[in-house]
Amino acid sequence: MQNIPDGLIVIVKRACPTCALIEPILAELANSGLSLTVIAQDTADFDVGSGQQIADADLGWSWRLDCEIVPTLIRRDQGAEVDRTYGWFRDDWERVSGCDSLGSDLPASRPGCGSKTQDPGMAEKLAIRFGAVTFASREVEIGDSEDPIEACYDRGWSDGLPVIPPTPERVYRMLLGTTRKANEVLGLMPPDLVPCTVEKVAINAVMAGCKPEYMPVVLAAIEAALIDEFGMHGLLCTTMFAGPLVLVNGPAAKSIGMNSGVNALGQGNRANASIGRALQLVVRNVGGGRPGEIDRATMGTPGKYTFCFAEAEDSEWEPLSVVRGFEKGQSVVTLFAAEGVQAIVDQKSRTPESLARSFALSLRAVDHYKLVMHGDAMLVVSPEHARLFIEAGWSKTRLLQELETLLTLPGSELVTGAGGITEGMPANMAEANLPKFRPGGLMIVRAGGPAGLFSAVIAGWAASGPTGSTPVSKEVLA
Amino acid sequence: MNAPTVLLDPTAERSPASRSLTARPAGLDGLTVGLLDISKARGNVLLDRLDELLSERGIAVKRYRKPTFARIAPTELKQQIASECDVLVEGLAD
Numbered sequence: 001m002q003n004i005p006d007g008l009i010v011i012v013k014r015a016c017p018t019c020a021l022i023e024p025i026l027a028e029l030a031n032s033g034l035s036l037t038v039i040a041q042d043t044a045d046f047d048v049g050s051g052q053q054i055a056d057a058d059l060g061w062s063w064r065l066d067c068e069i070v071p072t073l074i075r076r077d078q079g080a081e082v083d084r085t086y087g088w089f090r091d092d093w094e095r096v097s098g099c100d101s102l103g104s105d106l107p108a109s110r111p112g113c114g115s116k117t118q119d120p121g122m123a124e125k126l127a128i129r130f131g132a133v134t135f136a137s138r139e140v141e142i143g144d145s146e147d148p149i150e151a152c153y154d155r156g157w158s159d160g161l162p163v164i165p166p167t168p169e170r171v172y173r174m175l176l177g178t179t180r181k182a183n184e185v186l187g188l189m190p191p192d193l194v195p196c197t198v199e200k201v202a203i204n205a206v207m208a209g210c211k212p213e214y215m216p217v218v219l220a221a222i223e224a225a226l227i228d229e230f231g232m233h234g235l236l237c238t239t240m241f242a243g244p245l246v247l248v249n250g251p252a253a254k255s256i257g258m259n260s261g262v263n264a265l266g267q268g269n270r271a272n273a274s275i276g277r278a279l280q281l282v283v284r285n286v287g288g289g290r291p292g293e294i295d296r297a298t299m300g301t302p303g304k305y306t307f308c309f310a311e312a313e314d315s316e317w318e319p320l321s322v323v324r325g326f327e328k329g330q331s332v333v334t335l336f337a338a339e340g341v342q343a344i345v346d347q348k349s350r351t352p353e354s355l356a357r358s359f360a361l362s363l364r365a366v367d368h369y370k371l372v373m374h375g376d377a378m379l380v381v382s383p384e385h386a387r388l389f390i391e392a393g394w395s396k397t398r399l400l401q402e403l404e405t406l407l408t409l410p411g412s413e414l415v416t417g418a419g420g421i422t423e424g425m426p427a428n429m430a431e432a433n434l435p436k437f438r439p440g441g442l443m444i445v446r447a448g449g450p451a452g453l454f455s456a457v458i459a460g461w462a463a464s465g466p467t468g469s470t471p472v473s474k475e476v477l478a
Numbered sequence: 479m480n481a482p483t484v485l486l487d488p489t490a491e492r493s494p495a496s497r498s499l500t501a502r503p504a505g506l507d508g509l510t511v512g513l514l515d516i517s518k519a520r521g522n523v524l525l526d527r528l529d530e531l532l533s534e535r536g537i538a539v540k541r542y543r544k545p546t547f548a549r550i551a552p553t554e555l556k557q558q559i560a561s562e563c564d565v566l567v568e569g570l571a572d
């Protein structure tokens with residue numbers, strides 16, 4: 001592309017009525033003594049008198065001149081811009097051009113139109129086309145006859161569902177969702193322990209179906225998965241069921257429209273669905289963790305496609321993030337090595353004591369009724385159930401304490417052989433009273449729609465705790 | 479003609495692992511064999527028997543144990559094994 005000329009430059013497009021309005025003065029400007037260059041974004045058929053007209057079909061000139069509104073008038077001298085104005089304001093055009101009584105038969109002012117460089121999606125295309133954005137990731141060229149979605153399947157990038165093809169434009173838009181640099185390394189992603197950059201996360205977030213505004217939550221989830229205590233490597237490789245569950249607390253969940261209400265644990269919300277999926281795709285594609293290869297799950301669980309929801313925070317019950325030591329108002333992602341959802345249907349309890357007993361009984365099923373201190377659990381309490389506790393003055397902490405008492409179980413019922421079942425705790429524990437969950441192994445969150453006297457147990461990986469996975473939290477930043 | 483569709487590679491861009499295996503020793507005479515228990519249930523049963531069979535043949539055996547099967551071996555343990563053994567047998571699964 002040529003150097004940008006000195007003198008006057010006018011950027012116009014035929015589709016703009018103000019550009020048509022000022023067309024007669026282009027010839028006047030050409031006679032001003034300064035050289036005139038007219039850059040036409042669509043049809044280069046303007047009458048420019050003795051001036052020069054450039055057809056800017058690829059918008060390279062408009063992009064380099066940083067044009068946002070047409071018409072734009074620029075004066076340049078010795079290779080540098082001296083002054084500019086946009087739209088039609090006679091005084092400004094006279095100042096910039098140095099011409100008097102310009103367009104004396106025109107109205108004094110008219111606003112302009114948007115430059116074609118500002119068309120939806122165009123800014124990203126141009127930034128990539130003209131080299132303002134470059135990527136570290138390898139470019140994979142798709143053949144003319146290839147369907148991009150099928151191409152992603154063929155290359156092994158999908159979890160089994162279609163992914164959004166990660167074009168440079170989409171990845172660039174995704175990166176605009178965070179202030180963090182594309183080349184920032186978040187850590188070493190298991191199982192292959194390869195450096196995981198913000199750019200790789202953005203590519204996988206595109207494929208998962210995320211919006212750019214989800215990026216801070218996705219990045220927090222990835223960073224949480226990289227915390228050693230979470231044990232992502234073992235969680236991925238295990239023959240057991242679990243996968244990472246992403247729970248979001250705080251204002252970020254609301255601002256990106258996450259679902260904490262009706263069907264919160266189910267399908268249908270883009271943020272819930274795509275954030276959990278983005279984490280799984282990063283583990284698969286960046287970490288190299290693929291089922292049947294290093295992921296040896298006997299059965300797995302549907303949550304390994306995606307398992308992400310927000311807590312329905314209530315002023316009466318502390319959010320999980322606060323229980324875990326964060327301030328109210330902070331946005332926090334908590335990761336939990338989760339298996340499936342088991343319903344607790346209790347429509348008859350009307351006292352907190354009765355309902356807590358219901359919960360405790362159902363929680364005993366985690367892993368096996370006769371196994372204790374194996375898997376952690378997340379108890380998801382619906383609003384109708386939570387209200388019963390709140391009205392009786394039971395805080396979340398109180399409920400947790402009551403459950404701990406109710407879930408201290410006699411070893412004699414749990415040991416191997418008890419109840420005619422060989423599975424169970426070691427025989428030498430017969431005389432002890434044993435807690436179902438290790439300390440800190442039970443978490444309570446409130447979620448779900450307004451109707452339904454149901455809560456849910458989400459069982460954790462049987463290797464919960466320091467030997468396997470401990471829940472981890474990370475603040476959502478930028 | 480349209481520009482070709484370009485996608486950005488979402489993977490770690492590692493070529494398929496094609497590292498060659500370390501050459502197998504012709505025999506175990508004079509070598510030290512490490513036996514690594516990854517802490518999976520009954521892994522010790524397999525390794526105890528191997529220990530017995532190797533020791534009967536006068537082959538030096540050293541035993542190791544990972545703290546938990548759910549995590550990769552600590553670097554110190556890997557370094558210790560590498561410095562003390564010529565050959566390692568690991569008891570996987572249960």
